[in-house]
Amino acid sequence: MAEFTLHPTLMADCHVLGTLELSQVLLHRNASVPWFILVPEVEVIELCDLSAMERAALHAEIDTLSARLREDFPITKLNVAAIGNLVPQLHVHVIGRHETDPCWPDVVWGNLPDGPTWPESKVKELKRSLSL
Amino acid sequence: MAEFTLHPTLMADCHVLGTLELSQVLLHRNASVPWFILVPEVEVIELCDLSAMERAALHAEIDTLSARLREDFPITKLNVAAIGNLVPQLHVHVIGRHETDPCWPDVVWGNLPDGPTWPESKVKELKRSLSL
Numbered sequence: 001m002a003e004f005t006l007h008p009t010l011m012a013d014c015h016v017l018g019t020l021e022l023s024q025v026l027l028h029r030n031a032s033v034p035w036f037i038l039v040p041e042v043e044v045i046e047l048c049d050l051s052a053m054e055r056a057a058l059h060a061e062i063d064t065l066s067a068r069l070r071e072d073f074p075i076t077k078l079n080v081a082a083i084g085n086l087v088p089q090l091h092v093h094v095i096g097r098h099e100t101d102p103c104w105p106d107v108v109w110g111n112l113p114d115g116p117t118w119p120e121s122k123v124k125e126l127k128r129s130l131s132l
Numbered sequence: 133m134a135e136f137t138l139h140p141t142l143m144a145d146c147h148v149l150g151t152l153e154l155s156q157v158l159l160h161r162n163a164s165v166p167w168f169i170l171v172p173e174v175e176v177i178e179l180c181d182l183s184a185m186e187r188a189a190l191h192a193e194i195d196t197l198s199a200r201l202r203e204d205f206p207i208t209k210l211n212v213a214a215i216g217n218l219v220p221q222l223h224v225h226v227i228g229r230h231e232t233d234p235c236w237p238d239v240v241w242g243n244l245p246d247g248p249t250w251p252e253s254k255v256k257e258l259k260r261s262l263s264l
Contacts (some may be wrong), residue, residue, distance in 0.1 A: 046209075047194065048194065048195045048198040048199070048210070055191060059187060059191075063180045066179075077177075077220075078178050078179070078180070079213070079215045079217070080179055080213065080214045081213030081214070082210075082211070082213070084209060085209055085237035085238070086237050106241070107215060107217070107239055107241045110238050111242070
């Protein structure tokens, strides 16, 4: 595969935390909700086109981020989604939601108002806790 | 596990097509987009709490529905998501999207206007093609 390049929209919207086995791990800059995005370094754009090994690796990475969200943030629900209507590069949102967040119970896509950004210390702490 | 009961909101919004290995297969009544929902017959509410075997079965079922959407409908993108902010019973949306559908490129949740319903013949045809 040619060198993997992150889609410019993802690059603009997110901090790049690092890379796990299959995927780059991003953190959405809007700190109103803890919002990770996994970007598998593959060419396919649909989950069902991943190989079995890639799929298994992606699931493990979703679980890693889910555990992180549960441990580090006061969340009550996880939202996990592969949408890609605007950014076709395969990416999976792993988001922690809470009844007090700014767009609960609506989905974040298209509904999350502008919010604060993450302090640099929190970005570093997340990198450390994910061993990135 | 006690007898599995489908959440009343899912029951109201969807046709129940049948049951695969792990999950009930629903078809959203709004025929503006082809929109399946898998409801694993489990008690957990998050993907990351499924056992490895349940997770594998769910993935296979997502792939089955993805293939059906690609073969039977003029779609250009799949949307796959476990959200559950309003209906906590674990369920996974598997939706076929197209640039001409009524809320493209927005997500369907909260954005899809009322639309036509599926003809009974199409519901039956989908049950047959999914061997349900």
